[in-house]
Amino acid sequence: MIRVLTGLHVATAVALFSSAAASSAQAPAALKGYVSEDSPVIVLMHVRVIDGTGAAPAEDQRIDIEAGKITRVQGAKLRNAIPSNAKILDLTGKSVIPGLVGMHEHLFYTGPERGKDGLPFWIEMIDSGPRLYLAGGVTTARTAGSMEPYTDLALKKLIDQGEKPGPKLRITGPYIGDLLGIAPQLHALADPEDAGRTVDYWAAEGVTSFKAYMGIKPEELKVAIEHAHAKGLKMTGHLCAVGFREAAALGIDNLEHGIVVDTEFLPGKKPGICPAKEAADDFAKNVDIEGAPVQAMIRDLVAHHVAVTSTLAVFEISVPNRPALKKMLRAKDALSAPGWSTYLRVRSSIAEENNPQSAISLKKEMQFERDFVKAGGLLMAGCDPTSFGGVLPGYGDQRGVELLVEAGFTPLEAIHIATQNGAVYLGESDQIGSIGVGKAADLVVVAGNPAQNIEDIENVQLVFKDGVGFDPAKLTQSVQGLVGQR
Numbered sequence: 001m002i003r004v005l006t007g008l009h010v011a012t013a014v015a016l017f018s019s020a021a022a023s024s025a026q027a028p029a030a031l032k033g034y035v036s037e038d039s040p041v042i043v044l045m046h047v048r049v050i051d052g053t054g055a056a057p058a059e060d061q062r063i064d065i066e067a068g069k070i071t072r073v074q075g076a077k078l079r080n081a082i083p084s085n086a087k088i089l090d091l092t093g094k095s096v097i098p099g100l101v102g103m104h105e106h107l108f109y110t111g112p113e114r115g116k117d118g119l120p121f122w123i124e125m126i127d128s129g130p131r132l133y134l135a136g137g138v139t140t141a142r143t144a145g146s147m148e149p150y151t152d153l154a155l156k157k158l159i160d161q162g163e164k165p166g167p168k169l170r171i172t173g174p175y176i177g178d179l180l181g182i183a184p185q186l187h188a189l190a191d192p193e194d195a196g197r198t199v200d201y202w203a204a205e206g207v208t209s210f211k212a213y214m215g216i217k218p219e220e221l222k223v224a225i226e227h228a229h230a231k232g233l234k235m236t237g238h239l240c241a242v243g244f245r246e247a248a249a250l251g252i253d254n255l256e257h258g259i260v261v262d263t264e265f266l267p268g269k270k271p272g273i274c275p276a277k278e279a280a281d282d283f284a285k286n287v288d289i290e291g292a293p294v295q296a297m298i299r300d301l302v303a304h305h306v307a308v309t310s311t312l313a314v315f316e317i318s319v320p321n322r323p324a325l326k327k328m329l330r331a332k333d334a335l336s337a338p339g340w341s342t343y344l345r346v347r348s349s350i351a352e353e354n355n356p357q358s359a360i361s362l363k364k365e366m367q368f369e370r371d372f373v374k375a376g377g378l379l380m381a382g383c384d385p386t387s388f389g390g391v392l393p394g395y396g397d398q399r400g401v402e403l404l405v406e407a408g409f410t411p412l413e414a415i416h417i418a419t420q421n422g423a424v425y426l427g428e429s430d431q432i433g434s435i436g437v438g439k440a441a442d443l444v445v446v447a448g449n450p451a452q453n454i455e456d457i458e459n460v461q462l463v464f465k466d467g468v469g470f471d472p473a474k475l476t477q478s479v480q481g482l483v484g485q486r
């Protein structure tokens with residue numbers, strides 16, 4: 001509070017101080033309905049700390065939070081004085097992890113079912129998206145492509161001003177490339193100059209990163225990257241016409257989804273052409289993750305400091321009967337009735353078809369992600385709430401962490417990937433992504449011990465963003481039935 005007052009006229013400062021003292025709360029009035037812990041000074045007592053660095057959990061700890069920051073992390077038994085105005089929360093049996101840094105997030109959802117000859121369409125999750133991210137423990141969300149960049153930017157502003165609940169948003173501009181007919185809502189590039197113009201325009205509008213999309217040609221990607229880098233902004237991509245090694249050579253910063261979408265191993269792949277289906281079939285049948293070409297690609301990405309975003313939750317839904325239906329009950333509550341029935345219908349058609357390809361591809365992707373990390377690569381995680389539906393903000397992020405554990409990472413490594421690694425990529429690791437003195441109090445309190453049982457990451461009790469404790473139940477109750485077609 002004191003820092004905020006620095007430099008203010010004394011009379012104003014006194015007035016502000018007394019109004020702050022009158023209300024002990026620190027959450028803006030508009031957020032009070034979603035908040036359960038609102039004291040300016042909070043002490044989390046007897047809590048297990050999983051700090052996001054990958055270090056072993058520290059048992060029976062105490063975390064002091066003041067004015068939105070972590071001011072102390074120590075053993076609960078040490079006898080440092082507790083601040084006189086502190087609210088003390090006894091968290092015996094609970095764990096605290098850093099707020100998740102979701103790196104493949106969207107603020108839109110799979111659109112309504114199309115009529116005969118209908119065009120594809122995506123709908124903005126203007127209320128439900130931000131609330132579900134926060135309720136799921138995602139305190140920072142980088143979008144990875146936008147359908148409505150102006151809406152995304154406006155949402156960010158409303159959240160930053162404390163008028164709406166939601167994570168700290170890092171907004172990516174509209175997808176850049178040829179959208180291959182997937183989304184008439186978006187601009188298809190005419191040529192490389194158009195790519196540069198598009199980047200410049202949206203950077204001026206306030207987006208802080210970009211995502212290239214499948215049909216983008218090498219020359220277009222090159223110019224887009226140059227324009228982004230000239231502004232100190234980063235470029236990620238869900239590529240197809242351009243292979244991973246080619247993109248790394250062009251200077252891309254991040255690749256989405258992993259090797260499942262890398263087309264470079266398809267024999268006879270033509271430059272600048274996206275052979276999505278053929279490459280996916282060939283990947284499942286013929287690509288060997290342990291083979292020399294893939295391992296050379298991995299080394300190349302690491303050498304070029306290209307990060308990879310894991311999106312296992314959205315791949316999993318294409319595998320017959322995955323995830324277990326009981327895992328979907330929370331999503332069912334948040335989805336509209338048509339949204340849920342669309343999900344169930346597609347789910348059962350995938351089960352009926354029972355094609356083994358998606359399970360093979362998921363397994364290979366997991367193997368790739370392990371090898372990429374082993375080689376020194378920066379792996380991050382996000383939920384990607386797209387495809388045919390069923391992957392929801394927040395819940396999908398939790399599922400992604402569970403799938404990283406299925407992939408062979410330890411729970412501590414998986415949490416590290418979903419927290420600190422994203423913060424490192426964003427250049428914000430001094431503030432977010434791990435638990436330490438001086439950092440923002442972006443913390444998720446969960447019942448149980450996710451270091452032993454990763455599914456405990458779903459038992460979110462409280463989500464602190466800058467020291468304000470949001471109640472996940474209040475957030476999710478406010479969006480029941482809002483996701484999907486209505």
Ligand SMILES: [Zn+2]
Nearest residue numbers: 144145384386
């Ligand atoms: Zn996506």
